[in-house]
Amino acid sequence: MSLYRVEVQGFIERCMMAVGTKPHHARSLAEVLVAADSRGHYSHGLNRMDMYVKDIKSGVCAVDGEPLAEKQSAATALVDGKNLLGPVVGNFCMNLAIRKAKEVGIGWVVAHGSNHFGIAGFYAMQALKDNMIGMSFTNTSPLVVPTRGKERTLGTNPLSVAAPAKDGDSFVLDTATSAVALGKVELSERHGDSIPDGWGCDPQGKITADPKRVLTGGGLVPIGGSEATGQRVSLEHLVRWVSLGGALARPWGHGEGMIRTPWVVVGCLSGAGGVLLGKCFSNVVVLPQADPDAPVLTPGDPERASLKKCEEMGGILYHINVVKYMNDYAKKIGVSELLPCDETVTT
Amino acid sequence: MSLYRVEVQGFIERCMMAVGTKPHHARSLAEVLVAADSRGHYSHGLNRMDMYVKDIKSGVCAVDGEPLAEKQSAATALVDGKNLLGPVVGNFCMNLAIRKAKEVGIGWVVAHGSNHFGIAGFYAMQALKDNMIGMSFTNTSPLVVPTRGKERTLGTNPLSVAAPAKDGDSFVLDTATSAVALGKVELSERHGDSIPDGWGCDPQGKITADPKRVLTGGGLVPIGGSEATGQRVSLEHLVRWVSLGGALARPWGHGEGMIRTPWVVVGCLSGAGGVLLGKCFSNVVVLPQADPDAPVLTPGDPERASLKKCEEMGGILYHINVVKYMNDYAKKIGVSELLPCDETVTT
Numbered sequence: 001m002s003l004y005r006v007e008v009q010g011f012i013e014r015c016m017m018a019v020g021t022k023p024h025h026a027r028s029l030a031e032v033l034v035a036a037d038s039r040g041h042y043s044h045g046l047n048r049m050d051m052y053v054k055d056i057k058s059g060v061c062a063v064d065g066e067p068l069a070e071k072q073s074a075a076t077a078l079v080d081g082k083n084l085l086g087p088v089v090g091n092f093c094m095n096l097a098i099r100k101a102k103e104v105g106i107g108w109v110v111a112h113g114s115n116h117f118g119i120a121g122f123y124a125m126q127a128l129k130d131n132m133i134g135m136s137f138t139n140t141s142p143l144v145v146p147t148r149g150k151e152r153t154l155g156t157n158p159l160s161v162a163a164p165a166k167d168g169d170s171f172v173l174d175t176a177t178s179a180v181a182l183g184k185v186e187l188s189e190r191h192g193d194s195i196p197d198g199w200g201c202d203p204q205g206k207i208t209a210d211p212k213r214v215l216t217g218g219g220l221v222p223i224g225g226s227e228a229t230g231q232r233v234s235l236e237h238l239v240r241w242v243s244l245g246g247a248l249a250r251p252w253g254h255g256e257g258m259i260r261t262p263w264v265v266v267g268c269l270s271g272a273g274g275v276l277l278g279k280c281f282s283n284v285v286v287l288p289q290a291d292p293d294a295p296v297l298t299p300g301d302p303e304r305a306s307l308k309k310c311e312e313m314g315g316i317l318y319h320i321n322v323v324k325y326m327n328d329y330a331k332k333i334g335v336s337e338l339l340p341c342d343e344t345v346t347t
Numbered sequence: 348m349s350l351y352r353v354e355v356q357g358f359i360e361r362c363m364m365a366v367g368t369k370p371h372h373a374r375s376l377a378e379v380l381v382a383a384d385s386r387g388h389y390s391h392g393l394n395r396m397d398m399y400v401k402d403i404k405s406g407v408c409a410v411d412g413e414p415l416a417e418k419q420s421a422a423t424a425l426v427d428g429k430n431l432l433g434p435v436v437g438n439f440c441m442n443l444a445i446r447k448a449k450e451v452g453i454g455w456v457v458a459h460g461s462n463h464f465g466i467a468g469f470y471a472m473q474a475l476k477d478n479m480i481g482m483s484f485t486n487t488s489p490l491v492v493p494t495r496g497k498e499r500t501l502g503t504n505p506l507s508v509a510a511p512a513k514d515g516d517s518f519v520l521d522t523a524t525s526a527v528a529l530g531k532v533e534l535s536e537r538h539g540d541s542i543p544d545g546w547g548c549d550p551q552g553k554i555t556a557d558p559k560r561v562l563t564g565g566g567l568v569p570i571g572g573s574e575a576t577g578q579r580v581s582l583e584h585l586v587r588w589v590s591l592g593g594a595l596a597r598p599w600g601h602g603e604g605m606i607r608t609p610w611v612v613v614g615c616l617s618g619a620g621g622v623l624l625g626k627c628f629s630n631v632v633v634l635p636q637a638d639p640d641a642p643v644l645t646p647g648d649p650e651r652a653s654l655k656k657c658e659e660m661g662g663i664l665y666h667i668n669v670v671k672y673m674n675d676y677a678k679k680i681g682v683s684e685l686l687p688c689d690e691t692v693t694t
Contacts, residue, residue, distance in 0.1 A: 073452030075422035105420030106455045150637045198545065205637025290497045290552025 001323060002315035003339060009034050011330070011339050012049055018333050019056045020063045021085070028087040032118035037316045040306030041174075043183045044119045047322055050329050051116070052085065057333075061085050061115050067092040075104045079111035086117030094123045094134070094266045101132055101268035108267045114138075120160035121174030121303075127268045128162055128170050135267040136160045144178045145219040150205030152219040156181070173299040178220040185211045185220070348670060349662035350686060356381050358677070358686050359396055365680050366403045367410045368432070375434040379465035384663045387653030388521075390530050391466045394669055397676050398463070399432065404680075408432050408462050414439040422451045426458035433464030440613045441470045441481070448479055448615040455614045461485075467507035468521030468650075474615045475509055475517050482614040483507045491525045492566040497552030499566040503528070520646040525567040532558045532567070 009030045016026035029052055037045030055061040062083040071078040077096055081089035093109040100107030117123070120136040127134025140155030156178040163171045180199050188195045189211035200214030201207050201221055208214060289295060310316050320341070327338040356377045363373035376399055384392030402408040409430040418425040424443055428436035440456040447454030464470070467483040474481025487502035503525040510518045527546050535542045536558035547561030548554050548568055555561060636642060657663050667688070674685040 074450075076452030103421075104451055105423030106453055108453045148637055148641045201637075290495055290548075294495045 001320055001341070002313045002317050003323070004315045005034050005038065005310075007339060008037065008046055008316060011326070011335075011337075012046065014335050014337060015049060015053055015330050015333060016056065018330075018335050019053055021056055022063060025063070025085055025088045028091050029085050029118075032087045032090075032122045034316070035122050036119045037318070038307055038310045039119070039121070039303040041119055041303075042322075043181065046318065046326060048118075049326060053329075053333060055115065056085075067111065069096060075100050075106055075108060077107075077109045079109060081111045081114035083113050083115065086115040087122075089114040090117040090123045090136070090266070091126075094126045094136070094268070097134075097266045097268040098127060098130055098132065101127075102130070106268065119174060120158040121162065121172050123266050124160040124162035124174070125170070125172060128164050131164050132268050133164070134160075134162045137266075140176075143182055143220050144222055145201050145205055147222065148205065150201070150203060154222065156220065171300055172303060174303070175299070178222060180220065182220060185214050189215060348667055348688070349660045349664050350670070351662045352381050352385065352657075354686060355384065355393055355663060358673070358682075358684075359393065361682050361684060362396060362400055362677050362680060363403065365677075365682050366400055368403055369410060372410070372432055372435045375438050376432050376465075379434045379437075379469045381663070382469050383466045384665070385654055385657045386466070386468070386650040388466055388650075389669075390528065393665065393673060395465075396673060400676075400680060402462065403432075414458065416443060422447050422453055422455060424454075424456045426456060428458045428461035430460050430462065433462040434469075436461040437464040437470045437483070437613070438473075441473045441483070441615070444481075444613045444615040445474060445477055445479065448474075449477070453615065466521060467505040468509065468519050470613050471507040471509035471521070472517070472519060475511050478511050479615050480511070481507075481509045484613075487523075490529055490567050491569055492548050492552055494569065495552065497548070497550060501569065503567065518647055519650060521650070522646070525569060527567065529567060532561050536562060 009027075012030035012033055013023070013026040016029055017023060021029075033045045033049060036042070052061070056063060065082040065084065067082055067084060067089050068080045069077045070080050077093075077100070079089065079093050079096070081092075089111050093111050097107030097109045100109075117138060120138060123136035124134035137157070137159045139157050142152040142154060143156050144154040145152055146154055156176040158174070158176040160172070160174040162173075165171055185195060185200055193211070194209040195211050195214070197207055197209065198221065200211070201218050202210070202213040203217035207221065208218065214220070295301075323339050323341050327341060330338055356374075359377035359380055360370070360373040363376055364370060368376070380392045380396060383389070399408070403410060412429040412431065414429055414431060414436050415427045416424045417427050424440075424447070426436065426440050426443070428439075436458050440458050444454030444456045447456075464485060467485060470483040471481035484504070484506045486504050489499040489501060490503050491501040492499055493501055503523040505521070505523040507519070507521040509520075512518055532542060532547055540558070541556040542558050542561070544554055544556065545568065547558070548565050549557070549560040550564035554568065555565065561567070642648075670686050670688050674688060677685055
């Protein structure tokens with residue numbers, strides 16, 4: 001079924017506030033989740049709201065205070081996220097980076113004491129409003145087994161770059177440094193399918209086609225990083241090492257003894273080039289296609305298609321089960337005004 | 348056979364000066380090539396000297412003038428490389444980035460009018476001397492076929508990040524955004540081997556195991572980018588779009604009608620963290636190994652092993668044929684003082 005953005009936004013805000021989140025922090029979170037859904041990244045949208053609610057309820061995320069810039073130079077800053085919701089910290093950092101970029105050409109802001117911040121692209125894209133290039137990186141909990149290793153040590157470490165293009169268009173890369181998302185492996189397992197070589201490894205660190213082995217003691221492999229196929233040394237460490245500090249190697253997550261403080265890094269570059277960027281864009285788009293029915297892909301194309309679909313429908317398409325689950329969940333935490341649940345329009 | 352670094356360095360300088368390169372420009376080039384060889388990247392070392400000589404002789408690279416910062420802010424600069432040798436432009440930019448980083452926390456410098464600059468890691472590593480994190484990116488001539496495409500449109504677009512670590516150690520990532528280096532495909536073809544899935548495609552854009560088809564009309568595929576294996580949207584565009592300008596999409600190379608002006612982007616971040624970085628390092632290195640004889644790999648490990656070998660031998664190991672070829676080549680361009688060629692010590 002299709003729901004208005006504003007309905008989903010308001011619902012998430014109500015749920016977050018029901019467990020003690022400040023209204024403007026709840027709004028920040030809701031905006032990221034709705035943006036993810038509109039862009040077709042359902043794994044990072046409404047579907048994940050209960051995770052953030054639980055984080056607040058359990059005290060994993062703080063509700064009081066605001067992020068603070070601990071150290072600053074003209075172009076850089078180190079921010080203490082005060083263990084607040086990730087989007088609160090992400091927005092604070094990106095706004096600071098944009099201000100710095102306006103003044104000195106680039107802003108590079110690193111935060112500790114943050115939490116899960118949703119899709120990385122959301123922050124990078126904020127630079128587009130000012131006709132700047134935006135970048136956003138974070139580490140994640142360990143899901144990835146390093147080359148020749150057999151233990152999950154590395155995060156999927158997303159990275160995003162957004163650049164303005166011609167006529168209001170933009171280039172948005174929003175990806176991670178693991179070969180695939182864990183969700184893809186989970187889906188294959190649920191469907192009883194095997195997985196292609198180079199997605200994940202078993203508990204002995206060997207590449208496996210069995211999704212169950214990846215999920216029980218194995219892990220994802222780094223992007224392009226399987227030594228068995230002779231691919232390049234992976235980019236697995238890139239985000240960790242660009243992030244100014246070493247604490248990134250610390251595992252974080254919900255488990256016992258885990259420290260749940262991902263680092264956030266955002267950057268922003270001012271400078272002209274919008275029109276030229278637009279030209280590059282078309283340069284790629286008009287390329288000869290291997291398959292006449294499959295246009296050459298540029299990062300951001302699938303998201304563009306999803307946004308168009310939302311616009312045509314006047315809302316975001318959700319599976320009825322997701323809406324029902326979220327409504328049940330809301331009742332549990334004492335939210336009475338639920339999402340409209342009209343079964344006459346289902347996906 | 349093994350040659351002293353200083354012998355190779357001097358030889359390259361003599362050859363470059365024989366065709367009109369200014370002494371300090373020749374020195375810059377020689378330093379990058381020798382560094383590549385010491386780090387085991389023979390594809391980017393002495394072996395490539397004749398390419399640079401030809402570029403000077405044919406006028407593809409200029410010999411007069413010095414790079415110029417056209418536009419500057421406190422933290423950024425746009426440099427005109429004046430079509431000089433790539434290492435001359437790369438060094439100029441990195442020095443400028445380091446100066447800016449010392450002043451305002453980060454320096455981000457973009458150059459046009461450059462040429463092939465050797466290994467990207469050389470520039471990123473210059474930041475290590477000042478205990479800073481260095482980054483270096485460039486586009487290259489088109490060798491890579493974009494997802495769903497069938498024409499070589501994208502470069503291999505190398506990227507490098509260097510970060511100081513504990514006790515003088517460092518982390519150096521020096522990679523590219525294609526699945527493999529073209530040289531690996533060439534080597535497989537020479538050996539009569541097939542190539543693994545996901546290295547390259549044929550002229551119709553289909554993934555192929557036949558290296559010949561990749562080399563004749565096909566191309567490399569982006570890192571992690573084969574849609575057939577369901578991997579992530581690739582990082583193929585990352586460098587192009589972070590590079591402030593759109594002209595990056597312009598093909599360059601030695602062919603007719605090609606514009607040979609790669610862009611260079613370098614960045615430099617000041618900040619503490621060396622000791623902590625060192626800790627992360629060990630964190631990875633002591634991980635349980637999938638194979639007891641194969642330690643867990645961190646980017647930079649193969650280079651570290653090569654440097655150690657050079658140190659033990661007191662020189663760089665070269666295949667005798669490379670030395671002979673280079674001596675013959677030097678004679679052709681009028682260089683009389685050749686590389687020592689002692690066949691009693693061969694590899």
